[in-house]
Amino acid sequence: VDIYGPGSKIVSVKTGSATEYVSYSGTSMACPHTAGTAALVLQAEASATPQQVASTLLCSSVPGLLGKVENNVWADGSPRLMLQAPKKSFTLSDSPETCAPAGSRKVRLCESLGWDAKRFGRPGVCGESDDGLGGCSGLLSHVQAERFCEASGARLCSLPELLNDETRGTGCQYDYEKLWSSTACAGGFSLAKGSSAQGASTDCVGAEKKNFARCCASTGKSCQELGWPIGRGSPMICGASDGGLGGCSGLLSHDEAQTFCEASGARLCSVTELGDGETIGTGCGYDSENVWSGTPCSSGGFSVARGNSAFGTDIICEAGATKHVARCCASFEETNVVPQTPSPTPRQFSAEPPSPSPTKSIASCKALGWDPEKFGNPEVCGESDAGLGGCSGRLTHDEAKQFCEAGGARLCSLPELQDDETRGTGCGYDTTMLWSASECAVGFSLTKGSSAQGLTTSCEEASSPNFVRCCADAPTLMSCGSLGWNPEKFGNPEVCGESDTGLGGCSGFLGHDEAELFCEAGGARLCSLQELADDETRGTGCGYDFEQVWSATSCGPGLFSTAMGSSSSGKPAACEAGTVKRAARCCSRIATAGGVDTNDGDGTPAVGGPGGLGTPDPLP
Numbered sequence: 001v002d003i004y005g006p007g008s009k010i011v012s013v014k015t016g017s018a019t020e021y022v023s024y025s026g027t028s029m030a031c032p033h034t035a036g037t038a039a040l041v042l043q044a045e046a047s048a049t050p051q052q053v054a055s056t057l058l059c060s061s062v063p064g065l066l067g068k069v070e071n072n073v074w075a076d077g078s079p080r081l082m083l084q085a086p087k088k089s090f091t092l093s094d095s096p097e098t099c100a101p102a103g104s105r106k107v108r109l110c111e112s113l114g115w116d117a118k119r120f121g122r123p124g125v126c127g128e129s130d131d132g133l134g135g136c137s138g139l140l141s142h143v144q145a146e147r148f149c150e151a152s153g154a155r156l157c158s159l160p161e162l163l164n165d166e167t168r169g170t171g172c173q174y175d176y177e178k179l180w181s182s183t184a185c186a187g188g189f190s191l192a193k194g195s196s197a198q199g200a201s202t203d204c205v206g207a208e209k210k211n212f213a214r215c216c217a218s219t220g221k222s223c224q225e226l227g228w229p230i231g232r233g234s235p236m237i238c239g240a241s242d243g244g245l246g247g248c249s250g251l252l253s254h255d256e257a258q259t260f261c262e263a264s265g266a267r268l269c270s271v272t273e274l275g276d277g278e279t280i281g282t283g284c285g286y287d288s289e290n291v292w293s294g295t296p297c298s299s300g301g302f303s304v305a306r307g308n309s310a311f312g313t314d315i316i317c318e319a320g321a322t323k324h325v326a327r328c329c330a331s332f333e334e335t336n337v338v339p340q341t342p343s344p345t346p347r348q349f350s351a352e353p354p355s356p357s358p359t360k361s362i363a364s365c366k367a368l369g370w371d372p373e374k375f376g377n378p379e380v381c382g383e384s385d386a387g388l389g390g391c392s393g394r395l396t397h398d399e400a401k402q403f404c405e406a407g408g409a410r411l412c413s414l415p416e417l418q419d420d421e422t423r424g425t426g427c428g429y430d431t432t433m434l435w436s437a438s439e440c441a442v443g444f445s446l447t448k449g450s451s452a453q454g455l456t457t458s459c460e461e462a463s464s465p466n467f468v469r470c471c472a473d474a475p476t477l478m479s480c481g482s483l484g485w486n487p488e489k490f491g492n493p494e495v496c497g498e499s500d501t502g503l504g505g506c507s508g509f510l511g512h513d514e515a516e517l518f519c520e521a522g523g524a525r526l527c528s529l530q531e532l533a534d535d536e537t538r539g540t541g542c543g544y545d546f547e548q549v550w551s552a553t554s555c556g557p558g559l560f561s562t563a564m565g566s567s568s569s570g571k572p573a574a575c576e577a578g579t580v581k582r583a584a585r586c587c588s589r590i591a592t593a594g595g596v597d598t599n600d601g602d603g604t605p606a607v608g609g610p611g612g613l614g615t616p617d618p619l620p
Contacts, residue, residue: 363408
C-alpha cells in the first residue's frame with residue numbers, strides 16, 4: 001500500500017435507488033476517494049503522466065494522522081500516509097522525493113504546542129519527538145520528514161539546533177539515531193544524532209534516503225500578537241525592520257541579530273523568507289542591505305541575503321562574527337480564524353466635498369514618533385503605517401487625504417515624495433505609485449515611494465484608486481509676539497515664558513516627553529535650565545512657582561534637569577529620569593533679525609533645525 005484514503009463509515013448512494021443513502025467501510029470507499037483526487041489532479045493538469053499523478057498524491061499526503069505505529073509503518077511495511085487533495089494551486093511532482101515546497105501551512109509556537117523551550121539549547125527554540133506529533137516519525141524521506149513536522153505546525157530542526165540538543169531526551173529512543181535536519185549540504189541534507197552525548201558527527205545524504213525525524217518550533221509572539229501584517233510573501237509569515245522591535249538593528253553579529261529579534265518575541269527570517277519578500281519595504285533603508293538570516297550554511301556560518309531581491313539575488317555564507325543588519329520574522333499562528341492578507345482595515349470616509357490639503361500637519365513629527373532626519377528635509381517626516389492604523393491600501397485622492405489627516409498627518413507634496421521623505425517606511429510602497437497633494441492638469445500627481453525606483457510621475461483623476469504615504473512637519477516655534485507673551489517680565493528681555501496662556505491650560509504633572517509635547521502643541525518649547533533659573537516663567541500661574549518644573553536641559557542619558565518655577569524658593573535644581581512626573585512651563589523668544597529663534601537660552605542652538613523647533617510665525 002502506498003497511501004491511505006478515508007474508508008470508515010462513509011455515506012454514499014445506494015445501488016438501485018435514486019433517493020437512498022447507505023454507509024460503507026473499507027477499500028470500496030478509500031479507493032474512489034483516491035481515484036477522485038487523482039481525477040482532480042488530471043482536471044487541473046490534463047497532460048500529467050500516471051507517475052506525476054501518483055507522485056503528486058504522495059507529496060500532498062499527510063503523515064502522522066493514523067495513530068501511533070512503530071517506525072511510522074504498519075506491520076506489512078505500508079507507510080502511514082493519509083490522502084489529502086492538493087491545494088488549488090499546486091506543482092506537479094515527478095517523484096515523491098522531489099515534492100514541491102509545502103507552501104502555506106499552519107504554524108504554532110512552543111507555547112501552544114506545550115513544548116519546553118528551556119530544556120537544552122537556546123531558550124527561543126523547543127523540540128519534540130512524538131508529543132503533539134501523532135507518534136514517532138519512523139523512517140521517512142526528507143520531504144516526508146518536513147511534512148511530518150508541518151502537519152502539527154512545527155518544522156524540521158536545523159543542524160545547529162540538533163547539535164545544540166534542542167530535541168535531546170524527547171523520546172522514541174532517537175537520541176541514538178541519525179536525524180534529518182533542514183540544513184542543506186552538497187549532496188542533500190545534513191544528519192546529526194539526537195543527542196550530542198552520542199557524538200557531534202554529521203552526515204550529508206540524499207533527500208530520498210530514509211531517516212528518522214524530530215521536530216522544532218520557536219517561542220515568542222505570533223504575527224497577530226506583534227501586529228505585523230502578513231501577505232508580502234506567504235500568507236502565514238510576517239516581517240519587520242523596526243516596528244515593535246525598539247528601532248533599527250544597526251550592524252550586528254549573527255548571535256546579536258538573533259538576540260535582537262528574540263527580545264521582541266520574533267526570530268531571524270530564514271533565507272527563503274527573505275527571498276520571498278517577507279520584509280520588503282519594512283523600513284530602516286535595509287532593502288538594499290545584506291541581511292542576516294537564520295539559515296545555517298557551510299563551515300558553521302549563516303546565509304545572508306539582500307533585504308529586497310531587486311537589489312540582488314546572491315546569497316552568501318558568512319561567519320557569525322561578521323556584522324550585518326537584521327530584519328525579523330514571525331509566523332501567523334493558525335487558529336479557527338482564516339488569515340487575511342494586509343488589505344486595509346475598513347475605514348469610514350466622509351462623503352463631504354474635499355477641502356484643500358493642509359500645508360502643515362495637525363501633529364508634529366515628534367508627537368507622531370516619526371523620524372524627520374531619515375531622508376530629505378530635516379523639518380519633514382513621513383510614514384506608511386506607524387500611527388496610521390496600518391497600510392492605506394488603494395484609496396481615492398480624497399480618501400487618501402482623510403487617511404493621513406485622521407492620523408494627525410497630511411498628504412505629502414510631490415517634491416517631498418521625490419526627496420524620499422517616506423522612503424523605506426514600510427507596506428512595500430517604495431515600488432508603487434503614491435498620491436501627492438500636488439495638483440496637475442486632470443487631478444493630482446503621483447510618483448514612486450522611493451527615488452531609487454525612478455522619478456517617474458503621472459497625473460490621475462482624483463477618483464482613481466492609488467496607495468498613499470503621509471507626511472508631517474517638525475514642530476513650529478512661534479515668537480513671543482505671536483504668542484502674546486511678555487518677554488520683559490523677568491530675565492532675558494529676548495525670552496518669554498508661560499504656564500497656561502495660549503497652552504490650553506495648566507500642564508498638570510507629566511513625563512519629560514509629555515511635557516515637551518505640551519509646549520510644542522502651543523507653538524512653544526520647554527525652557528532651558530538657565531531660563532528657569534533666570535525666572536523667565538516666574539509668576540505665570542498654575543501655582544508652579546513652588547513646583548519642580550521640567551527643563552529641556554539634559555543631565556545624562558534619559559535624564560533631564562528640573563528646577564523650581566521661581567528662584568525665590570531657594571531650592572537647587574535636580575537631575576531626574578524622564579519618566580518622573582513634573583509640571584511643565586514653556587518658553588519662546590522674540591525673533592532675531594532673521595525672524596528665527598536660534599537659541600534656547602543656554603547658549604546653544606535650539607533643537608529642530610535652523611528655525612529652533614521649526615519656522616516661527618512672522619512678527620506682526
